[in-house]
Amino acid sequence: MTIPAGRKFTYLFLALLALGIGVSYSNGFGIGFYFDDIYGIAKNPAIRSLQNIPCFFVDPHAIWTEPTQVDLRPVLLFTYAVNYAISDVQPWSYHALNLILHFIASVLVFIIVRDHIWRFEFPHRGEPVEPSPASERDANGAACIPAAAAALFFALAPLNSQPINYIWARSALLCVILYLGAFLAFVRSRWIIGSVLFVLALLTKAIAITLPVIFLVHDFVYRDRSRYPVFKSYLGDWRRLVGPLLLLGALDLAYIGYRQIFLPEWTAQARQSSGVT
Numbered sequence: 001m002t003i004p005a006g007r008k009f010t011y012l013f014l015a016l017l018a019l020g021i022g023v024s025y026s027n028g029f030g031i032g033f034y035f036d037d038i039y040g041i042a043k044n045p046a047i048r049s050l051q052n053i054p055c056f057f058v059d060p061h062a063i064w065t066e067p068t069q070v071d072l073r074p075v076l077l078f079t080y081a082v083n084y085a086i087s088d089v090q091p092w093s094y095h096a097l098n099l100i101l102h103f104i105a106s107v108l109v110f111i112i113v114r115d116h117i118w119r120f121e122f123p124h125r126g127e128p129v130e131p132s133p134a135s136e137r138d139a140n141g142a143a144c145i146p147a148a149a150a151a152l153f154f155a156l157a158p159l160n161s162q163p164i165n166y167i168w169a170r171s172a173l174l175c176v177i178l179y180l181g182a183f184l185a186f187v188r189s190r191w192i193i194g195s196v197l198f199v200l201a202l203l204t205k206a207i208a209i210t211l212p213v214i215f216l217v218h219d220f221v222y223r224d225r226s227r228y229p230v231f232k233s234y235l236g237d238w239r240r241l242v243g244p245l246l247l248l249g250a251l252d253l254a255y256i257g258y259r260q261i262f263l264p265e266w267t268a269q270a271r272q273s274s275g276v277t
Contacts, residue, residue: 009144010144013110013144013148013151014107016152017103017106017107017110017151017152017155018103020152020155020156021099021102021103021106021155021156022099024155024156025095025099025102025161025164025165028095028161028164028165029091029092029095029096030091030092031091031095031165031166031167032091033089033091033167034166035166035168036168037166037167037168039064039065039066039069040063040064040065040080040168041080041084041089041094041167041168042089043065044062044063044064044065044080045065046059046062046063046077046081047077047080047081047084048081048084049081050081050082050085052081053074053077053078053081056073056074056077056078056081057072057074057203058262059262060072060262060263060264060267062077063076063077070263070264070267071263072203072258072259072262072263073171073203073204073205074203075174075178075200075203075204076170076171076174076204076205079097079170079174080094080170082097083097091167094167094170095164095165095167097170098163098164098165098167098170098173099164101170101173101174101177102155102160102163102164102173103155104177105154105173105176105177105180106151106152106154106155107151108177108180108181108184109147109150109151109154109155109180110147110148110150110151111147111184112180112183112184112187113143113146113147113150113151114143114144114146114147115143116184116187116218116222117218117222118143118146118147163176171204171205172205174204174205175201175204175205175207175208178197178198178200178201178204178208179197179198179201179208179211181197181201182194182195182197182198182201182208182211183211183214183215183218185197186198186211186215186244186248187215187218189244191243191244191247195247195251198211198248198251199251199255202251202252202255203255206259209252209255209256211248212245212248212249212252215244215245215248216241216245219241220234
């Protein structure tokens with residue numbers, strides 16, 4: 001059997017990915033609102049009008065009907081408001097958007113593994129090795145096969161059914177897309193689009209604050225080992241990382257300051273209390 005190459009492989013894989021996600025999760029469109037869905041979506045008056053979108057950025061109480069639960073996730077609330085405008089509290093549009101988001105996340109996994117992880121061989125007994133040729137990391141390269149396998153595993157693993165079927169868990173699904181998109185942009189030195197995606201990820205879920213660490217870890221683990229065979233040589237070229245890390249760090253600090261301004265003071269003391277997330 002001959003495996004298609006180049007763009008034909010990519011297009012066929014994307015079709016297979018979409019089909020697999022559609023078939024696997026098609027029985028979830030009827031799943032209604034449960035647990036946090038009830039208070040954050042079905043009974044949340046804030047998402048019932050698109051005119052409330054500006055309030056999502058400054059009102060920590062917009063996320064929940066109970067005053068004891070507050071947070072700032074304006075991008076997430078924006079998606080719920082759009083869903084409410086489309087289908088009210090009928091769950092089909094919420095699940096449809098979740099499937100689209102999951103497909104995009106899986107495509108990002110494919111691209112990142114193909115172009116930026118399936119990249120270098122690790123040294124044997126400390127000996128430097130040559131990086132794999134760039135031809136292996138494009139649409140015609142051998143990296144397409146393991147990248148496709150990784151994306152399919154990510155897309156169809158049962159563990160990932162929660163953020164797809166459980167509507168309130170969209171925060172994780174949406175944050176993954178923006179997080180991976182920002183990571184991909186920074187790895188490719190596209191600072192503006194990376195910064196925009198990173199800010200959107202932060203405004204979706206606070207876990208996105210870890211991106212500077214992940215960027216640095218990736219840069220070290222998947223470094224060109226023929227150029228940086230040991231840690232000392234890698235550390236000697238630290239100046240090239242100053243720009244992106246300072247930018248990411250500045251955005252993190254701005255986000256922390258933003259939360260300090262708009263979150264009530266009692267949240268710092270109450271975050272470990274029983275029943276408070």
